[in-house]
Amino acid sequence: MKNKNNIRFVQGNEACVEGAIYAGIDFFAGYPITPSTEIAEHLASRLPQKGGKFIQMEDEIASMGAVIGASLTGKKAMTATSGPGFSLKQEALGYACMAEIPCVIANVQRGGPSTGNPTHVSQGDVNQARWGTHGDHAIIALTASNHQDVFKVTVEAFNMAETYRTPVILLLDEVIGHMREKLVIPEQGDIPVVERLRTSVKKGVDYHPYLPREDGRLPMSDFGSEHRYNVTGLFHDMWGFPNNNPQVVSELLRHLVDKIESNVNEISMYKEYWMDDAEYILISYGSSARSAIHMAKNRRSRGVKIGVLELQTLWPFPADMVREKCAGAKAIIVVEMNMGQVVTQVKNAVDNPDNVFLANRVDGELITPSNIKSLLRMIQGKGV
Amino acid sequence: MERSRLVFSGSGGQGVITAAIILAKAAAIFENKNAIQSQSYGAAARGGSTRSDIIIDDSELYFPKVIQPNILVSLTQESYNKFSPIIRPGGLLLVDSKYVTIGKKVDAKHIALPMFNTIMEKIGKPIVFNICMLGTLIGISELIKPESIIRVLETTIPEDFMEMNEKALELGLEMGKKERY
Numbered sequence: 043m044k045n046k047n048n049i050r051f052v053q054g055n056e057a058c059v060e061g062a063i064y065a066g067i068d069f070f071a072g073y074p075i076t077p078s079t080e081i082a083e084h085l086a087s088r089l090p091q092k093g094g095k096f097i098q099m100e101d102e103i104a105s106m107g108a109v110i111g112a113s114l115t116g117k118k119a120m121t122a123t124s125g126p127g128f129s130l131k132q133e134a135l136g137y138a139c140m141a142e143i144p145c146v147i148a149n150v151q152r153g154g155p156s157t158g159n160p161t162h163v164s165q166g167d168v169n170q171a172r173w174g175t176h177g178d179h180a181i182i183a184l185t186a187s188n189h190q191d192v193f194k195v196t197v198e199a200f201n202m203a204e205t206y207r208t209p210v211i212l213l214l215d216e217v218i219g220h221m222r223e224k225l226v227i228p229e230q231g232d233i234p235v236v237e238r239l240r241t242s243v244k245k246g247v248d249y250h251p252y253l254p255r256e257d258g259r260l261p262m263s264d265f266g267s268e269h270r271y272n273v274t275g276l277f278h279d280m281w282g283f284p285n286n287n288p289q290v291v292s293e294l295l296r297h298l299v300d301k302i303e304s305n306v307n308e309i310s311m312y313k314e315y316w317m318d319d320a321e322y323i324l325i326s327y328g329s330s331a332r333s334a335i336h337m338a339k340n341r342r343s344r345g346v347k348i349g350v351l352e353l354q355t356l357w358p359f360p361a362d363m364v365r366e367k368c369a370g371a372k373a374i375i376v377v378e379m380n381m382g383q384v385v386t387q388v389k390n391a392v393d394n395p396d397n398v399f400l401a402n403r404v405d406g407e408l409i410t411p412s413n414i415k416s417l418l419r420m421i422q423g424k425g426v
Numbered sequence: 427m428e429r430s431r432l433v434f435s436g437s438g439g440q441g442v443i444t445a446a447i448i449l450a451k452a453a454a455i456f457e458n459k460n461a462i463q464s465q466s467y468g469a470a471a472r473g474g475s476t477r478s479d480i481i482i483d484d485s486e487l488y489f490p491k492v493i494q495p496n497i498l499v500s501l502t503q504e505s506y507n508k509f510s511p512i513i514r515p516g517g518l519l520l521v522d523s524k525y526v527t528i529g530k531k532v533d534a535k536h537i538a539l540p541m542f543n544t545i546m547e548k549i550g551k552p553i554v555f556n557i558c559m560l561g562t563l564i565g566i567s568e569l570i571k572p573e574s575i576i577r578v579l580e581t582t583i584p585e586d587f588m589e590m591n592e593k594a595l596e597l598g599l600e601m602g603k604k605e606r607y
Contacts, residue, residue: 051451051461077467161467221464221490222447224454329490336488411489 048227054218055080057189057225058122058148061196063088064227065235068117071097071108073127076160077216078150081122102127106134106147113138113145114273116238116264118200120146125154128167128174135209136175137275139298141282142252142260144203144238146196148212150219151328153406162406163216165328168383171211172357178295180302182309183211183357187331189225192218194233195311195354201236202309206301207260213356215379217329217408238262243269252294253280258301303358310363311354316342320349322418323368324401325388326377327353330409334377337411341418348418356384361391368392373421377401377414429483430569431492435509436501438474441556446478448582449560452574453482459570462490475505482569497567498534499559500526501542520563537566537605544597554594561595565602572599 050056058081062070070085082098089096095112099105105121112119123131128149138145151167153159167174171183182202186192192214199210241261243249249269254260263269272282277294279285302309315335317323326334331352338348351367353360368374368388374397376385382400389395401417403409416426432449436442443465450463465478479492496517500506506526513519515533523538541558545551557579564572572595579591 049455051447051454216467217464217490220467221462222450223462223487223490224460332488332490339488408489408491410491410493 048229050225050227051222052189052225053080053220053222054189054192054214055122055150055220056084057192058196058212058214058219059084059088060225060227061193062120062146062200063092064193064230064233065197065200066118066237067120067200068094069096069109069112069119070094070121071099071105071112071119072121072123073099073102073105075102075124075127077152077219078122078124078127078148078214080219081148081150085122102130103134106131106138109145109147110134110138110141110143111265113143114262114265116240116262116267118144118204118238120148120200122148122150124150125152125158125160126156128170132170132174132176136177136179138209139175139179139181140275140277141273142207142298143209143273144207145209146199146203146212147209148196148214151213151215159406161216163329163379163408164404164406165213165215165330165379165383166381166404167213168356168378168380171213178299180208180299181211181357182206182208182302182355183213184311184355185213185215185328186354187218187326187328187335187352189218189223191313191354193225193227197233197235198311201234204236204238205259206305206309207262208302211357213328215328217332240264241269245269250280251282252278254297306358306360306362309355309358310360312360312363313352313354314367315339315350315352317349317351317367319347321347321372322349322421323371323374324348324350324377324414325353325364325368325374325384326350327356327384330377330379333409333411334414337414337418340411341415346418353384359384359387359391361387364388364391365393371397373418374398375401375414375417375421377409379403379409429481429485430497431495431514432480432482432497432499433492433495433509433512434478434480434499435505436476436499437505438476440476440501441553442476442499442501442559443478445556445560446480448557448575448578449563449570450480450482452578453570456574456577457570459484460487462487464490475502475508477505477509497563497569499563501555501559503527518567520559520566522559535607539601539605541598541601544601545594548597549590549593551590554590557591557594558598561598562602563598565599566605566607567602568606 454461
């Protein structure tokens with residue numbers, strides 16, 4: 043029998059690694075932490091095979107710094123972490139937002155706060171992904187509920203990082219990271235890969251790192267090669283030098299937010315299940331979406347008009363899309379494993395927030411289809 | 427096929443998680459079924475109760491955990507005591523007769539076989555105990571083809587160990603076939 047080289051049976055963390063390889067990752071720096079460790083483990087063997095570099099740094103802060111430096115020199119770079127490691131990366135993540143440095147940060151969520159519940163699942167970092175670093179900013183955060191999608195959103199994370207010159211957070215969770223299922227590696231070209239946009243300014247000619255082209259994009263120059271320029275976490279002008287002129291400050295901040303928020307439709311990825319005539323809508327993401335889909339499929343077979351809207355882009359939150367999809371629904375149940383993070387966004391988005399309910403679980407176990415069914419029965423007035 | 431929900435349980439080091447991965451991988455890659463494997467994470471690398479869940483089906487799988495297994499394998503008394511109450515009524519309970527004494531019977535087919543002793547007698551190496559268990563399980567249930575297990579082993583273990591593993595699988599198959607019901 044022919045060896046099926048493109049079919050794997052792997053953990054979600056390995057699917058993420060294969061996605062990163064497909065997207066053209068050159069560099070990884072990280073510090074191992076459960077449940078994200080397998081991402082580092084597999085990249086440690088996969089990256090050198092393709093001439094890339096893997097560094098285990100002394101901690102998560104240094105790892106984030108190394109990733110930013112590598113990206114500036116023209117490499118596609120990522121790091122992976124969990125729990126407290128994600129907290130440690132926040133300051134440098136803000137630096138990457140401010141200096142507009144493409145990079146990917148995978149956060150395989152575990153129970154928190156603090157060291158919390160390392161080997162168990164949670165989705166408690168959704169708001170941290172949005173607002174973990176200080177100051178007004180915009181961010182992109184993607185997630186997925188199965189390995190084929192983990193692969194795909196990982197490629198998209200690298201693509202969006204390059205397109206928008208921004209850090210992109212890959213918000214996975216322990217269940218997806220650790221469970222094993224089939225992954226079919228797509229052929230090269232099946233998923234488009236966005237390469238680094240480099241400046242056409244010749245060597246020796248003045249290069250402005252923060253002077254946008256007509257289409258708003260900022261071509262980069264590999265740091266340390268042809269052009270000399272400054273990079274700073276301070277508000278800066280088009281040369282990259284610190285500047286606190288009110289107009290410069292205002293324009294830069296608006297640019298940082300607008301480049302992401304005004305592209306919410308391009309960035310928004312989602313999947314729909316039985317949504318056409320759905321009276322009841324489950325909104326979920328990551329591993330809890332698996333329970334939601336399972337439950338909805340089961341109820342459909344019993345005649346309940348129920349559908350699932352699975353979000354793959356959590357930030358920028360696709361409020362308009364959610365409002366449109368949910369118009370006319372009798373009830374909307376947000377299924378997530380936290381005290382209610384995406385549910386707040388959904389309530390803000392829909393026309394009738396009173397119809398929005400939270401089905402959650404915060405004990406470290408994956409929310410079950412019957413947990414969700416109980417809430418649906420309550421809403422339907424059927425008792426539990 | 428009917429959806430198969432399995433729980434493999436035992437003690438850290440017995441290879442129950444490895445066996446679960448091999449089974450699920452064989453079903454997913456070589457029999458083109460949908461399969462999911464997951465496991466409970468804890469400090470059970472040496473000793474302590476370990477559990478791995480496997481679901482195999484022709485249709486799409488979503489919820490990845492097993493709540494009520496229709497097949498439960500327990501290789502230690504502790505794991506048997508812990509997990510036997512969750513078995514699906516009418517299911518199959520397979521235990522190793524050296525390590526497990528069956529207590530209060532549950533509504534399931536109980537099969538206790540000397541898998542460990544057979545391995546020690548015929549091969550003399552405890553590391554293939556888990557492969558013998560897989561053989562026994564497949565012998566009883568015909569869940570997947572034994573050749574699919576061999577194919578996975580060929581891609582994951584060193585060549586020098588293949589013969590020993592194939593023999594362990596065969597010993598299990600023989601024991602299991604006699605218990606078909």
